[in-house]
Amino acid sequence: MLPEIGQFTLILACVLSFLQIVYPLYGVYSGHQGAIKSAKILTTLQFLAVACSFLILAYSFLINDFTVTYIAINSNSALPWYYRLSAVWGAHEGSLLLWVFLLALWSIAVALLSKRLPAESVARVLAVLGVLAFGFYLFVILTSNPFERTLPTFPIDGRDLNPLLQDFGLVIHPPMLYMGYVGFSVAFAFAIAALLEGRLDSAWAKWSRPWTMAAWVFLTIGIALGSWWAYYELGWGGWWFWDPVENASFMPWLAGTALIHSLAVSEKRGVFKSWTVLLALSAFSLSLLGTFLVRSGVLVSVHAFASDPTRGLFILGFLVLVIGGSLLLYAVQASKVKSRGRYQLASRESLLLLNNILLIAALIVVLLGTLLPLVHKEIGLGSISIGEPFFNRMFTILVVPFALFLGVGSLFRWKRQSLEELRKPLALILMVSVLSTIVFLFVFAPSLTWLAILGTFLGFWVIVAVAYEIYLRATHRHSFKVGLMKLGNSHWAMSLGHLGFAIMIIGITMTQNYSIEKDVKLAVGEDITFEQYNFHFDHVTSLQGQNYTATVGTFSVKQGQQHIVVMKAEKRIYTVQRMAMTEAAIDAGFTRDLYIAMGEQLPDGAWAVRIYYKPFIRWIWLGPLIMALGGLLMIGDRRYRSKKETMKKVGAQHV
Structure with a gap:
């Protein structure tokens, strides 16, 4: 019943x-x-x-x-x-x-x-x-x-849940991701309502901004959780990236990131209004596109849900109706929108516009890299593959100017900025960033590559610029301590967002350039040494779980003569589906992870074992968490809670 x-x-x-x-x-x-x-x-x-x-x-x-x-x-x-x-x-x-x-x-x-x-x-x-x-x-x-x-x-009895999904990460990852996906519908609804009303003013941007930020926070946390889950659950020691379905969640994140910056400019200066509306429509449209890709069967991925063509056609029709209708309304109304603000080339508005352009360029790269193989195959030209090298190369090109502009953007004034005034601050930031990069790589890098130097420098460039900007703001009218206390939520939100991005860049750089992976054959009692760590295979035991049986390999890890940790890696067989799964053993650290995954037992009784050394991989997830914290601070800004600041009191500028 x-x-x-x-x-x-x-x-x-x-x-x-x-x-x-x-x-x-x-x-x-x-x-x-x-x-x-x-x-x-x-x-x-x-x-x-x-x-x-x-x-x-x-x-x-x-x-x-x-x-x-x-x-x-x-x-x-x-x-x-x-x-x-x-x-x-x-x-x-x-x-x-x-x-x-x-x-x-x-x-x-x-x-x-x-x-x-x-x-x-x-x-x-x-x-x-x-x-x-x-x-x-x-x-x-x-x-x-x-x-x-x-x-x-x-x-x-039932067939059982896919063993890949029997993990705590998958308990919280999909709801967080969906909260972000669906949350962009609010920004979409505000944009459509504003176009219907013929009113695109600072009030519209003001009331759209916290809702958009909330959706972006959820999506950021959801993507980070998915990356973390793939790292420890899939058993191959990396993080799942550039998978087509993961790209489907990354695209609305890029559009949403551009949108929250554009909304800030529209609210503060009354410019970019048409562009902001288009971004609001695009962010949710890309969420719908991701839904279509996941559920239509056009993509083959561990994340894909369904392959029923009826469902795919239904979503495609709804996608065309929503996106087509919203763009038609935009085409009719947006041409009448007039921005009231004026600004020069050297201004904060210009740098925010440049970074918006770079974010959309990155979005186009992901969109083409994801959809082009599908289109190529559907029109009968055969299968092509666009993989990690393409995305990594294109994003390296785009991240360099993005990080450089991001670092100094907050130092620029609205409307216009004298470049002469920034000569000394930029020289100081450059010098401290270079010195920080040299010291950091000298301590943590076993060798140097130009990509490692570039990525680390960009990360420290943003960190130093954020620290310098906070210092300037705090000491503008007060002592440093008093000034820090008087900085508003929005300022801390911006600073934490940029700081989180920098930490993530450093984490990706170090992990990509200095990770070490070894596939070895080990019998009980044997050991292997690399990166100053000795891994000793102690013993193998059996474990009976609630709905699985497992073989547990126990490893003692030493660094020199010092005992570090005992690690236990599992090879599970789930009772109902008879599916084998690897549960990796991970010793997590702030500057490195040690990772052991059990493979198959070989005919002579030894085991295939995969061991990783992953420097700074935790920073890849720490960065998004700091960015999300910044977003939460912005949502809590008193400007969006004050009873005195209503939409009616903001000067309405009708389309």
Whole structure:
């Protein structure tokens, strides 16, 4: 009975989303205040309906209701309860239900936290979100029903969740990633509502900015979690990068990064308004494109969900409708937008525009590198492969000017900047950056390559520039200590965002250039030494897990004569699917990771073992976490919470 209730509430949510489109828009264009106010009520009811549906599916997983086809395929009674819960979004149907649930969650957040916006503006935004929700509800109900029954016959037990997904990282990674994906729908809705209203002013940018930043924070954390999961779970000692489906999440991140910077300029200076709207449309459109790539079967990836052409055609049609409709509206209205601000070539506006251009250039590189092989194959020209060398080469070219501009951008004034005033600060930053690079590489690098020197220098260039800019701001009117306390959230957000990027660049540089990998044959009692570490193979034991059996290899690690750590690597066989999985042993450190993965046992009783030395790999994930922290500080800025600063009090400049 519960699955039927879940199905009913899902259909009810679909109906409510349709009413959320029609009735508020009727109120806006007829002046009917009751219809305008209904937007928040309908949004709340829609959220409650889809939340009920989602919770029923989750509960059905927890109680092992194998009369539901989706549960029978993706769960098992021996599966730990927390993996049964994550199995809700472990495959196509449940992940789509999670998508619409999160879209409803963002929608009700807009309804509840936009009390100081004009009611007509809120009604338009919620109506646009209703359009997106209605399309996805139809997709779930018509092609991807998670409540379909196996009755009258049903299995006694389920097929089990894919062992790759039986990991804590996959419990939290998809919800975070989806929160980012879906969160860009709010920026999209604000942009469409502003175009419909004929109002693109500083108020629009002001109220779009925290929502966009929130989505960007979630997407940043989601991508970092996915990278971390792939590093320790896939068992080959790197991080998963340039996989086509990972690219699908990277593209909206690039567009979102450009958008949050462009929104800052539009809010502060009233310029780039047309460009900002286009970025808002693009960020969510790329999220939809990623959904199509993952679920249409056009990509082959460990991350891909489905290969049903019916589903692919449905999403493609919805993609064309949403993107085409939004771009048509943009073409009609954006030509009338006028920027009120003026600025010279040497100004902060110019540098932000240059970095926006570089971000979009990087986005185009990823887009072409991901889609070109698909198009090439579909038009009958055969298969081509665009892999890691292409992306690495192109991004190296783009990151150099991006990091250089990023480092000094905050030193430039708005409108115009005298370059003569920056000669001494830039010389000081350059000198300290070069010295920091030399010392850092002398201490941590066993050899020098030009890529290592370049990447490390760019990282320190940004770090030193951020530190110098904070010093200037703090000592402008006060003592350094007092000045630091008076710096606002937005300033700290900018500084932490740039600092996180620099740390990530250094981490990637060191990992790419100085990682060491060895595939060795080891028997119990033998050892191997490299990078001043001695790995001794102590013994092999068996382990019985809740739904798997494992062979555990124990290794003692020494550095010189000093004992460092005991590491235990596992080779698991999952009971139901009989799939072998590697659970790597990792000794994590701030400046390096030691990584051991067990391979197969050889005929003579020895084992194939893979050992890695990964310098500074933790910095690759530390950087995004610092960037996300900066985003959270910006969201908490008092400008976006002050009751005195309403949209009505910001000078409206109509299209």
